[in-house]
Amino acid sequence: MNEGFDWNAAGDALPLLLQGFKVTLLATVLGTLVAAVLGLAIAVAGRAPTRFVTVPVKVVMEFIRSTPLLVQLVGAAALFTSVEPLTVGIVVLGIHYATYTSEVYRAGIDGVPKGQWEACRALSMSSRRTWQAVILPQAVRNVLPALGNYAISMFKETPFLAVITVQEMVFEARKYGGDHFAYTEVFTLAGLIFLVASYPTSLLMRKLEKRLGH
């Protein structure tokens, strides 16, 4: 049966979708923050002098990175039923992406010239001060574009949160679509909203990457 596109339903659903979009954005921003901070911690831990730290970190990271986010989300939500789904979602998203961002940081840290470490040693700086004042400021500037790319890609995976009943955009879309039998309209709109939001961001990232000479 060919029913075509119902513009009324689309207009009707749009405010609901935009309402859900706020949650999508919130989850992306907080998830990115978790990933950025935790990824840095993992990258620094990965350079620890003892293998008792570096090997387990590497194994756990490889496991999280090779397994599906959706299963991790559903599993975490089923285990921590007393925690709010949005919180579970943000933490799981953050941890999943931290395994990627930590590699980015690692590359950034490796990119800091060796002479910088040696200079710190020569000035007998403490290792904490070496990281804080010399290594990280140089490393972080180089990795910002790559972190931005992961933020965009996380943004496009936030719909997974709908599965654990976080009321973000796709959750609203499925609900409205099911109630009013208007799946065509809501999913088309949801896709367009994603496109409109992510295209300018990726253009911006591209410009930033060019400027930093990558």
Place this chain on the structure above:
Amino acid sequence: MNDFFSAFADDLPQLRSGLWVTLEATVLGALLALFLSFVLGLMSISRLLLSRGVSRVVVEFFRGTSLYVQLFWLYYAMPPLTGYELTPLLCGVIAFGLNYGAYGAEVVRGAINSVPRAQYEAAVALNMTPLHRMRKVILPQAWVQMIPSLTNLLIQLLKCTPLLWLISAADLMTAIEKLRTRTGETLTAYVTLLACYFVLAYALTLLMNLLERSAKRRLGLASGGGSLLKSRSAVTAPAAGGAR
């Protein structure tokens, strides 16, 4: 926990068919994605503005709209709009193929551009036809560059297959979810499922390492034996793939 594994043994046929659906979606989706990567990637380096423009629009469209939305659009939104209904598995294959094909196109474009300019010039100087040049000189070199990034995309594609559960294809996740609801062993069930995916991902990585080795050998580049067992490095994908 014992309950779970005895139920696991009972459900082995369903689990096997679930695994089969997951693998089918991964392999067919990856093949479609690979085909589209090459078509769109080669179009994007063409001299014709029209072909570059079409490729750009298609790539940005499928990268910009979330995979989740694309899959649901194919499953829920297309039937009322067009009257055609696809099976869940086919929806998955098409959505995975289109989405990862768009990402792969960037990988192909980047790899071809990274072949040194002098190689083109030498091929032109030898009076090779454009097709011959591409097939014998440019692509074999670009292919070696592409494989690590394509491996990353392949693993990401595998990691998206649990989405099939949501559109009621009988994949691996569906089978294990059924087991979980029957036995009530939430933690064991999900850890088992994650372990299955980890093994699949590692097996695919090893296969791609083999492929990389043979591609390198064809170019006369040595690759150490250790490279065969190495896992992926996450950082190569965005570096070669450009903005995600």
